[in-house]
Each structure stands twice: as C-alpha cells, then as structure tokens.
Amino acid sequence: MDERAALLLAYDDELRTEAEVRGAESVERLGPLFVARFSGGRGFVSYRDLGESTAERVAELVAEVAQRFTADERIVEAEWKTRGHDVAPGLNEALLAAGFVPEEPESIMIGEARGLVADVELPPGVVVRRVVDEREVRAASAMQDEVFGSPVSEIRADELLQKLASGDGVEEWVAEVDGRIVSAGRIEPVPGTRFAGIWGGATRAEWRGRGIYRALTSARARSALARGKTLIHSDSTEFSRPILERSGFVTVSTTTPYVWQR
Numbered sequence: 628m629d630e631r632a633a634l635l636l637a638y639d640d641e642l643r644t645e646a647e648v649r650g651a652e653s654v655e656r657l658g659p660l661f662v663a664r665f666s667g668g669r670g671f672v673s674y675r676d677l678g679e680s681t682a683e684r685v686a687e688l689v690a691e692v693a694q695r696f697t698a699d700e701r702i703v704e705a706e707w708k709t710r711g712h713d714v715a716p717g718l719n720e721a722l723l724a725a726g727f728v729p730e731e732p733e734s735i736m737i738g739e740a741r742g743l744v745a746d747v748e749l750p751p752g753v754v755v756r757r758v759v760d761e762r763e764v765r766a767a768s769a770m771q772d773e774v775f776g777s778p779v780s781e782i783r784a785d786e787l788l789q790k791l792a793s794g795d796g797v798e799e800w801v802a803e804v805d806g807r808i809v810s811a812g813r814i815e816p817v818p819g820t821r822f823a824g825i826w827g828g829a830t831r832a833e834w835r836g837r838g839i840y841r842a843l844t845s846a847r848a849r850s851a852l853a854r855g856k857t858l859i860h861s862d863s864t865e866f867s868r869p870i871l872e873r874s875g876f877v878t879v880s881t882t883t884p885y886v887w888q889r
Contacts, residue, residue: 634737635712635879638860641820643675649818650793655695658688662695666789667782670696670705670887682717689718693725696887703889710735711881727885733862738876740823740859743848745874747838753809755802755842757850764788767801767811774829787813796854800846802830802839809834814847821858823851828867841870 628636648654648671651663659678663671672692677685689707696705707727709718722729749755758764768784790797795818802810812828825847830840848859862882863871872878 631877631879634858634877637821637858638735638737638879639675641822642817642860643673646817646820647673649795650790657691657695658684660688660692662692664699664702665786667786668701668703669782669786670699670702672705672707676713677715677718680716682721685715685717686721686724689721689725689727693727693887697889705887707885707887709883709885711883712879722885725887727887730884730886731864732881732883733864734868734878735880735882736861736863736868736871736876736878738859738871738874740848740851740857742875743844743859743871744852745841745845747842747845749802749839749842750804750834750837752804753802753839753842754804755800755839755846757798757800757846759791759799761788763801763808764791764799767799767808770808770831771811771827771829774831790815798847798850800843800850802834802843804834810839810843812840812843812847814850816851816854816856821856822860823847823854823856823858825859825861828861830866835866840867844870844874 648661648663651665654661654663659674661673665671696702707722758767764787765784768787769779772779791799796816797813799813801808810830813826814823815826816823825844828840851859861871
C-alpha cells in the first residue's frame with residue numbers, strides 16, 4: 628500500500644466515525660448515515676461509506692434526511708459532507724433534487740504533524756499566540772467570516788467558544804499586529820485517534836505570502852504533538868493547499884459540502 632492509500636484508509640477508519648459528530652446536541656443513525664444536529668441550528672450528515680447502496684437507495688436516504696431537517700424547526704442550515712473517493716451512485720442528483728447546493732470543493736490533505744513544525748521569520752510586529760478570552764475569540768471568528776466572504780456570525784462565534792470549552796483540547800490561534808488580528812485558525816485533536824484537524828485558517832489578503840499562515844500552522848502542529856497527535860488533516864482551499872504540500876502533506880481526496888437552508 629502506497630503512502631496516499633495508507634493515509635486515506637486511516638482517514639476513513641479513524642475520522643469518519645462517531646468522532647465526526649462529537650459535540651452534537653443529537654445524533655441519529657439512518658442506515659450508514661450519521662445525522663446530527665449541532666448548536667446554532669446546524670444539521671450535519673456524514674458516513675464511513677454508503678456500502679452497496681444503489682442510486683435508488685441513495686435517493687431514498689437523501690429524501691429521508693431532507694424530510695427530517697425540514698420537520699425539525701430548530702435546524703436552519705445543514706451540510707451533507709461528500710468525498711470524492713466514495714462510491715455514491717446518483718448522490719449529486721439526489722442532493723440537488725432535495726434542495727442541497729454544492730459549495731466549492733476542497734482538498735483533503737493529511738501529513739505528519741512534525742512536518743509542519745518550523746521556525747518562521749515573521750514580519751516586524753506580528754505576534755502569533757493562542758486566544759482564550761471571549762472578546763478575542765469573537766474577534767478572531769469575525770475576521771475569519773470576513774475573509775471567507777460571509778456575514779459576521781454570532782452563532783459561529785458561539786459554536787467556537789463552545790468547542791474551546793469542551794475539554795477536548797480544541798484551541799484557537801491568531802496572528803496579530805498592534806492588537807489587530809490578521810490571521811486565525813484552530814486545532815482540534817480527535818479523541819481516540821492519531822489525528823488532529825486544522826480548521827478555519829484565514830489570513831487577510833494584504834498579509835498573505837509573508838509566512839504568517841505558515842507560522843500559525845506551525846504553532847498549531849506543536850500543540851497537536853504535545854497532545855500525542857502525530858497526523859494532521861485539513862480540508863484545504865487553493866490558498867492553504869500549497870503551503871501544506873511544501874511540508875510533505877498529501878492530497879488523499881476531495882470534499883464538497885452540499886448545503887441546505889431553510
């Protein structure tokens with residue numbers, strides 16, 4: 628088995644389990660699916676694989692999920708997380724028919740945490756540090772929303788604060804200049820696995836290409852290693868993918884979120 632195949636197998640076996648819906652307010656099983664509801668009215672669907680499901684069976688599963696989300700008035704938005712390497716006949720068509728809209732695909736990247744550790748020379752005045760204060764966490768979340776082109780969301784900030792308070796080792800890290808946050812991202816160790824995930828990495832456009840995201844990633848990797856996590860996974864955009872590739876990370880597949888909104 629080559630490196631890519633081994634890493635993809637580890638991803639499927641260790642991460643596409645109950646670990647992916649930890650922290651949810653409720654989780655139901657529907658055939659092979661995990662159907663979860665998180666705080667803030669967010670639904671989520673994932674699975675290890677769809678087994679031997681036919682296109683007809685896939686359509687039935689999608690319709691049942693859509694019906695559940697529609698019936699649960701607490702859910703205002705939901706994501707069905709697809710992966711490019713899955714055997715899923717008719718899934719795209721079924722999701723579109725049920726009102727799910729695909730977002731941009733991202734690269735699923737995996738590599739050794741130690742490969743991300745580096746001493747990075749930062750621009751003058753830039754400081755990388757962990758934040759725990761609610762005001763600073765909300766400021767980091769708002770900056771990430773702005774960079775990703777989304778409205779600033781108090782719900783997302785609330786979810787981030789809840790993650791940080793969960794006791795699972797989730798941390799938010801920022802880079803700042805004169806008290807202004809210019810980059811941010813979190814690290815999420817996955818209990819019971821070798822993995823930690825790096826999420827939410829965002830850098831203001833005028834500060835890109837200056838080593839800041841690289842330094843932020845290195846800080847998060849050091850934290851993961853300190854917690855005994857040897858592998859890092861990331862759903863990477865076109866901006867972060869090259870940085871991880873230079874650190875020896877491998878693109879094992881792609882992921883496309885399909886989003887349903889009430």
